[in-house]
Amino acid sequence: MTTSPSPAPAEASPRPQPAADGLVSAARRNLREIAHGLCHPSHPPVPPLANASKRWRRLLPYVVVIALTALFLPVTLNVLTNEYGMNDTLAGLLAVAQAAPLLMLAHRPLQAWWIVFPADVLGALVLLEYPDPPQGIWPWPPPTLISYCFVMLAVALRETRRTAVSVWALTATTSLVLHLAATTRSNGTSALLPAIGALLMVIGAVIRERGDAQRRLAEQETISEAERAQRTLLEERARIARELHDVVAHHMSVITVQADSAPYRIDGLPEEAREEFEAIASSARESLTEMRRLLTVLRNDGTEGERAPQPGLDRLQQLVEATVRAGLPAELSLPARLPDVPQTVDVSAYRIVQEALANVVRHAPGALTRVSVASDGAHLTVLVVNDRAVGPVSPLETTGTGHGLVGMRERVRLTGGTLDTGPLPDGGFRVAARLPLTPVTSQAPEDP
Template sequence: MSDRARERTGSHPPAGAPARTADPWGPGARTRISEALRAGAAPTPPLFARAPKAWQRALPYLVTGVFVVALLPTTISVLTNDYGMDGGWAGAFAVAQTVPLLLAVTRALPAWLLVLVADTAGAVPLALADEVAGHPWPWTPMAIVGYLVLMACLGLRESVRTLVGVWLATGVVGAVLGFFQPRHTMNSAALLFVLAGVVLALTGALRGLGDARRRIAEQEVISEAERSRRTLLEERARIARELHDVVAHHMSVITVQADSAPYRLPGMPEPVQQEFAAIAAGARESLAEMRRLLSVLRAPDGAGPADGPGGGDGAAAGERAPQPGIGRLQQLVEATVRAGQPVELSLAAGAAQAAPPAADLSAYRIVQEALANVVRHAPGAPTRVSVTADEDEVLVLVVNGPADREALVEPRGPGTGHGLVGMRERVRLTGGTLDTGPLPDGGFRVAARLPVRGGDGTAAGCEANETYEERS
């Protein structure tokens, strides 16, 4: 029964049988190395393949090429002159020990196996050479240098388990060859074993550090994308709650008008009264459905942003108040001025009456978020707010100059990310356009166009609400 079968069945050799020598690499180590060799035989991305510059990607090829060009003639010369090896054999072993270094850039494990076999095979004739006495054996100085270059390539590519296996294999081969060491030679197996371990440890640590930095960068990208997505969903939920309040007002008016129609218009025919009753019932059912939707969208504590240059509607009691609009921009600007920010407001006459509820609310929120960004990022900068409206669209413009150097301090806290995201989402849901960006003088502009009515004459806010409901 084989050892593997005994491991599976739990059987043991009979008493008195000679004990098998334990695997010096640990159970399964040879299998792992063979699997790693098979995986390494396939072409892999070269070293530094992810480097941003071309010269950095070409650097591994250049370094290995320089070592091959330098070690090949040196190895032939040393083997011929110092060890007394025949010139033909010296050239063959020099090629076998140095040329595989070129494979280390893309196939590090097969290159290591070729070099290890070539170095081991070259140690045999060196042991029989006439002038080997007084020289390093079994590894020549050139073989040690080339092997260390190979260890560096392995350390920058392979896993820790593979590196440990390679290091132990190097030590085992050197220890076995030590039993056949010629007299009066310097054993270089221990030197190579120690130097190979140091190089593998250093390059492996560098590889681990690079992998850790890359994972951190990838995680930061993922976190930023997730944060942006969460911010967008939160802003959509906030917009949906506000649109609910706008639509609920109109539905409540419809319900009251339909219920009071028979009393306001006496003598109404019975079919007409039934029609009004059906309209009122449908409106009440729609209100109930919207309240159920709002209970899902509303935060558990019912809290919303505070009213002001950096907030929203206050606590739960504030959410029961009417939604703000263009008519409250004067109060918003006054609050911002009291906070120390110079702001001028230019409000066209009749703009509040011309804007439908959704555009009215969106214009207020855009100005609110724009002023909040100015207070946070450009304190003391002169700011101008302009709102105009006609029968087709509402135009909102917020422009600030460069920040006052004397008033410029560290930001009051990290931004929530809701500012520009919320503006874009509101403008998109109302079918308008938004233009934001820095100005040449160091200031910033926010320009929004909010359509008043859609192509079929319906209010743009209702269309935006329907679009949001469909996409939700």
């Protein structure tokens, strides 16, 4: 009789992990993190005011810890010898172990706690061998209690919340164990130290987190300011690029028309010359097409205002009159006849005056402003000077970032000129630009 083979046992499914194992693993992980926090400080060994601008503030933490050590060292020695009757040698050793580490609170508070805490516990155990004085306090005598509070406060100010809570938990547990070990000797300090320590831990944590928040806010403001300046620079460069396109496109269009019409205007041109003119016209048209494509990218908003002709020195009078109507007294001085000004210089001079007047409106409203444009044949000088604001007039912007000067520098650098800006002794401000009237090809703009 044949027996059919027994079916193969199904593959055993993995047994679910008991919830208790997960709790044990989490407890072990937390204990490892606590042990790591207690053994490894979370800050470099520098005092809290190491980056202060004034020297006395940088020295303040050292002065405090030296004063604490000089105070608690003799007081602890005196209390141990006179109040508890401890011999001088042992009292001196305990006093040094409990008070000398206070010198480390400025830069290494966690390491100081690792010395002070065992020394205080050892001192409490040693005091059990001596008779209880009438006014004796155990397990934490007054000097030990107060100095240890400073240690806990320093730990809360410098270490992480997990480390500070761990220090307080060990302190409270030790106080409870000492109280249960000698109930007859224990009194209020066994509960007083954990209570005061909890309060100090909360205060220290609040101060520390507030300082961290202020530091992060200052860093973010610095980053935002740098990004804002970079964005302003890029926007101004894009605006200059658009205006430069208008200038170059005009000349390229003229080149194209001249190259196309040359064979019709000039008789007897050889075939090679006609082909050369055709190549010139074709290259000019291709360049115009590429520039229009680039302009489409730059003019991403497609506003009609940017398609309008770029303003120049001929519109300075309208600009000053509009500024006067806005409430800013302004004067304009122009020569009777300006020399031929390159279009790039023409647009740059107008934009410099426009930005200078806008800065006066924003930062010194009501100040008398004088605008003058002059030329010596080789350079065009643009000068905008404003007096200090008269009367109790609040500026429209109380803080200035200097971003308006970025565009001026970019335009002056584009033309190869120079720009001089700065406050005046009487409280006013001056903007002076000197732009060459001949093309400058030897200088290339550099990134700031």
